[in-house]
Amino acid sequence: MTTYHQEDKLACAGCGVKLQTESSDKLGYIPQAALAKNPAICQRCFRIKNYNEAASIAVDQDDFLRLLSGIANTQSLVVHIVDLFDFEGSLISGLQRFVGNNPVLLVVNKIDLLPKSINPNRILNWVQKQTKAQGLKVVDVVLCSAKRNIGFDRVIEAIGTHRGKRDVYVVGATNVGKSTLINRLIRDYSDLDRELTTSRYPGTTLDAVHIPLDDGNEIIDTPGIVYTHRMTEIVPREVLGALLPDKPIKQLVYQLNEGQTLFVGALARFDFIEGDRQSFSLYVSNALQVHRTKLERADELYETHKGEMLAPPSKEQLAEMPAWTRHRMTIKRGTDTDVFISGLGWIHINGSSGALIDVFAPKGIRVLQRDALI
Known part of the structure; x- marks a missing residue:
């Protein structure tokens, strides 16, 4: 059976893009069986013309x-x-x-x-x-x-x-x-x-x-x-279902002392390094599990349980993702702040007393402070 590649010259009669049969999520995809039709149009144009899609x-x-x-x-x-x-x-x-x-x-x-x-x-x-x-x-x-x-x-x-x-x-x-x-x-x-x-x-x-x-x-x-600075673009496709919320997200509130850590599966880690006891509210997909531990045990916990208790992703899926990098942030006293992790969600910090925190996320993922959304 002949497979049409991107470099071949057959073009879609609807939008003009080169037709190819290898990747359904790329421009110009057409099922092999549809190549013989005249005119030949890509699956995207077919859906627009026939299904309003x-x-x-x-x-x-x-x-x-x-x-x-x-x-x-x-x-x-x-x-x-x-x-x-x-x-x-x-x-x-x-x-x-x-x-x-x-x-x-x-x-x-x-x-x-x-x-x-x-x-x-x-x-x-x-x-x-x-x-x-x-x-x-x-x-x-x-x-x-x-x-x-x-x-x-x-x-x-x-x-x-x-x-x-x-x-x-x-x-x-x-x-x-x-x-x-x-x-x-x-x-x-x-x-x-x-x-x-x-x-x-x-x-x-x-x-x-x-x-x-x-x-x-x-x-x-x-x-x-x-x-690629979005978590949704670097996780394996099988993880997207858990990462992308499909219903209203539930606020997860943790009262933390300094020296405590939160893991969001094996996708990110939040360390409360220094500050008075205060509340931290997480806004992430309801399908993700959050685990709390002491900072002094965090490294050991991650190495022992990543991909299993700390999941998703699985151990095999983690091997496909970039290693974590650390982002140190100072939350100024008297501010109302979110720490935003692109594609994963955010952590709301009512910085009435200020805080020093570390956020670990896969390298390249955008992590930043912003004015609180909620």
Whole structure:
């Protein structure tokens, strides 16, 4: 049986990307049996045309930035989707440089993961402050849950308000809910009896899927960017189910004395080095187990129980991941602070008395202090 590789010349009749049969999560995938069809279209275009379904495709950071470079020369509304649970990890750094004068609508997904008691206005104010601190100018911020269909009417309304006669570019990292928004836009705006158009960005061999709208404009669905500073990108695929929350996260509160340690499975470690007895609140997936021990026993506990009592990942899966690196942080007295671990969650510290802490996470994972979300 012949297998089509990326270097072969057969192209998708829908979006123009080279067809290949090896990787279903890469651009241009087509099942081997479908190659004989005329016209031959990739699985992604097939799903869009037949099932109103857009599938996520991912590219690495350099390719994605080259892809973004053409947006400034267009007249478009840029819809940037981020994950509230991994806000700093999924925000596209430097997006402002690439979009030029085009307006940016920030869609903040997965608000259903926060406790229902949290005031949405507090979340909105927090997002606006964090976004401004990152240097991103937005025309509007919309909170939603793609999975629970919360706030999506507001998203559609905001797109209609701000796009005018423009095309709509949808950008975002992987696992932020981009495909769900694309699917909703297709249902609300697109005439699926029309053929998919194709276009290639300047300076790159990557294609985006262009979905025609009823008014003659287009939704441009860009591939999801892979940020390796997110835990979700470096764990084995089998671990994602435990790592990604699928229901509201439960606050885990620990009263700690200095010299105590918390393990989040074998994914991260939190050491309370110095400070008065105080509470630390963890916000991680409910599927993850947290273990408390004395700091003096932490190294031994990890070496003895990693991949077993301290899991996930398993011992075999840990071998595929980077070794831990330490991040030392001083929590200033009188601050209300989160210690954020990209893709895993965060630890809230009410720093009324201050603290010295160490956080251990796989090398390359973004770990930082921020103003408290909750």
